[in-house]
Amino acid sequence: MARPDIASAVRAVLLAAEPRDKVFAARAAARDWRLGRLDHRFDCAMPDRPARPAEPELLPARHMPRRGKGGSERARIAMLHALAHIEFTAIDLAFDLIGRFGGEFVRDFVDDWMRVGAEEAMHFALLDRRLRALGSRYGALPAHDGLWEAAESTAHDALARLAVVPMVLEARGLDVTPMTIDRFEAAGDVTSARILARIMDDEVRHVGFGVTWFESRCKQANIAPQQHWKQLVSRHFNGRVKPPFNDSARRRAGLTRDFYSLLA
Numbered sequence: 001m002a003r004p005d006i007a008s009a010v011r012a013v014l015l016a017a018e019p020r021d022k023v024f025a026a027r028a029a030a031r032d033w034r035l036g037r038l039d040h041r042f043d044c045a046m047p048d049r050p051a052r053p054a055e056p057e058l059l060p061a062r063h064m065p066r067r068g069k070g071g072s073e074r075a076r077i078a079m080l081h082a083l084a085h086i087e088f089t090a091i092d093l094a095f096d097l098i099g100r101f102g103g104e105f106v107r108d109f110v111d112d113w114m115r116v117g118a119e120e121a122m123h124f125a126l127l128d129r130r131l132r133a134l135g136s137r138y139g140a141l142p143a144h145d146g147l148w149e150a151a152e153s154t155a156h157d158a159l160a161r162l163a164v165v166p167m168v169l170e171a172r173g174l175d176v177t178p179m180t181i182d183r184f185e186a187a188g189d190v191t192s193a194r195i196l197a198r199i200m201d202d203e204v205r206h207v208g209f210g211v212t213w214f215e216s217r218c219k220q221a222n223i224a225p226q227q228h229w230k231q232l233v234s235r236h237f238n239g240r241v242k243p244p245f246n247d248s249a250r251r252r253a254g255l256t257r258d259f260y261s262l263l264a
Contacts, residue, residue, distance in 0.1 A: 005041035010099035017051035030118035042103040050092040055139030071187025084127035085143035090120040101158035112209045163232040166210025174249040207253035
């Protein structure tokens with residue numbers, strides 16, 4: 001009896017709308033791949049957009065309400081909610097990358113991004129649990145859809161997706177998370193700060209996977225990776241690569257300044 005193809009498992013993650021269902025599907029897909037229950041076949045297409053729950057309400061970024069000042073509980077809940085939404089979308093970004101482009105790469109590519117998808121699901125679950133401990137929940141506040149807009153603009157090109165999602169958007173998380181941790185610690189919210197520190201450790205690896213596979217594909221095509229990255233980011237990223245940069249965390253991920261300094 002033929003084993004299911006990996007694209008079917010990935011598609012199930014993308015079409016799971018409710019957070020609990022998406023987390024479950026992500027963990028199941030990663031486990032089944034790790035245990036050899038899925039074939040490295042891509043027999044079905046990915047949806048143009050992942051399913052989304054009825055909440056949170058998705059607004060344009062310019063219409064998002066302010067999060068509040070200082071270290072108030074209201075501001076901290078708003079920040080945790082924004083981060084939970086990032087991680088929820090990151091589940092879909094990892095699995096869409098596998099389903100849309102995995103057939104262009106060797107199996108190790110799927111190994112890496114399955115691990116990323118499972119970790120993003122874990123990050124979301126940690127943040128949602130923390131929100132509930134603070135009397136809130138994911139979906140209680142509006143969110144914006146900017147991350148998935150980046151996926152749509154790079155749906156045709158694996159190198160463009162790697163350049164923009166892990167190497168710009170996730171790398172930005174490395175820049176801003178230490179300051180966010182400091183704010184939570186200053187407010188006495190050590191539990192949230194520890195969650196963010198755990199997430200940041202994993203995100204260094206995620207950015208590193210992006211750099212590794214981007215450089216590998218460029219080497220195969222005899223393309224200079226730094227120059228090609230700059231071209232792709234200029235073409236497909238609707239924003240600015242801006243300081244301050246966490247150069248040490250970026251360097252641990254292999255994202256050296258010769259990539260991003262000239263775009264800053």
